[in-house]
Amino acid sequence: GQNIDQPTEMTATEGAIVQINCTYQTSGFNGLFWYQQHAGEAPTFLSYNVLDGLEEKGRFSSFLSRSKGYSYLLLKELQMKDSASYLCAVRGTDTGGFKTIFGAGTRLFVKA
Amino acid sequence: GAGVSQTPSNKVTEKGKYVELRCDPISGHTALYWYRQSLGQGPEFLIYFQGTGAADDSGLPNDRFFAVRPEGSVSTLKIQRTERGDSAVYLCASSLSGRGGYEQYFGPGTRLTVT
Numbered sequence: 001g002q003n004i005d006q007p008t009e010m011t012a013t014e015g016a017i018v019q020i021n022c023t024y025q026t027s028g029f030n031g032l033f034w035y036q037q038h039a040g041e042a043p044t045f046l047s048y049n050v051l052d053g054l055e056e057k058g059r060f061s062s063f064l065s066r067s068k069g070y071s072y073l074l075l076k077e078l079q080m081k082d083s084a085s086y087l088c089a090v091r092g093t094d095t096g097g098f099k100t101i102f103g104a105g106t107r108l109f110v111k112a
Numbered sequence: 113g114a115g116v117s118q119t120p121s122n123k124v125t126e127k128g129k130y131v132e133l134r135c136d137p138i139s140g141h142t143a144l145y146w147y148r149q150s151l152g153q154g155p156e157f158l159i160y161f162q163g164t165g166a167a168d169d170s171g172l173p174n175d176r177f178f179a180v181r182p183e184g185s186v187s188t189l190k191i192q193r194t195e196r197g198d199s200a201v202y203l204c205a206s207s208l209s210g211r212g213g214y215e216q217y218f219g220p221g222t223r224l225t226v227t
Contacts, residue, residue, distance in 0.1 A: 004154075031213060042203060043155065045215035087154050095170045098162070098210040100145070102154030 002026045004103035006088050011109045012078055020073045020086050020106045028093025034062050034073045035087040037105065043087055046073070075108075083110045114138065116219035118204050124225045125194055133189040133222045137206030144187050145207070145216060146179055148200040155203055161187060162210055194226045 003025045012018040024032070031050045035043035049055055049064035049071060061074040073086055085105035091097065117136040125131050137144050142163050147155035157171040164184045172178070176194075181187040191198055201223050205216035 033213075033215075042218035042220055043216075044218070048213035048215070050213060089154070095168045098143075098160045098168045099157050099170065100216070101157060102147075104152065105154050 002101045006103045006106045009107045016078050017076050022071045022088030024069050024090045026090050026092035030091040030093050030097045032071050033089040037085045078110050118219040118222050122223045131191050135187045135204030141206035143207040143210040145205045147203040150200045196226045199226045
């Protein structure tokens with residue numbers, strides 16, 4: 001089976017740095033994604049990791065450790081518009097390796 | 113360019129009725145996914161199409177749910193004998209490929225309410 005765990009909610013201050021953790025158990029591993037979802041809107045892609053290490057993209061970075069089944073999303077220089085849910089999603093290798101399993105999401109509140 | 117579109121945006125139906133939800137993917141995207149999302153939860157995988165064929169339908173909850181993509185573009189999710197538990201936002205996403213790190217582009221969703 002597949003399982004993804006991430007904190008339900010986090011609060012951070014504008015201008016600060018926040019790290020959102022994700023742990024997963026999957027049947028095989030075929031990539032990990034982070035998506036952002038504002039309330040009432042569709043998810044939008046942030047990052048993809050398939051090898052261990054850090055991927056940096058502007059204010060957002062994502063880290064992966066396959067041996068630990070662990071990833072984090074790092075958001076720097078937080079802005080009010082970053083208040084949203086952040087979804088960790090993993091693709092395993094069962095059933096052909098196409099199925100993407102999403103976590104429940106971490107709701108981030110950015111305060112002034 | 114045009115993104116993924118879904119119709120209708122909202123659908124209210126009575127328990128026991130049949131509904132069809134439509135998804136128009138981004139032109140040229142061979143991979144198409146259907147998910148459903150309940151409040152406070154992440155998207156739940158339903159089915160994946162590669163071209164015209166359903167490469168993975170392991171997420172369909174039961175045989176009341178069926179999806180087609182006859183020409184490899186537009187897809188329709190069909191739900192028979194709807195139940196109140198089917199109420200959710202149904203999301204469609206398309207991608208250049210189901211392999212690798214190709215991002216999924218999501219449509220705005222269809223909010224289905226079964227009364």
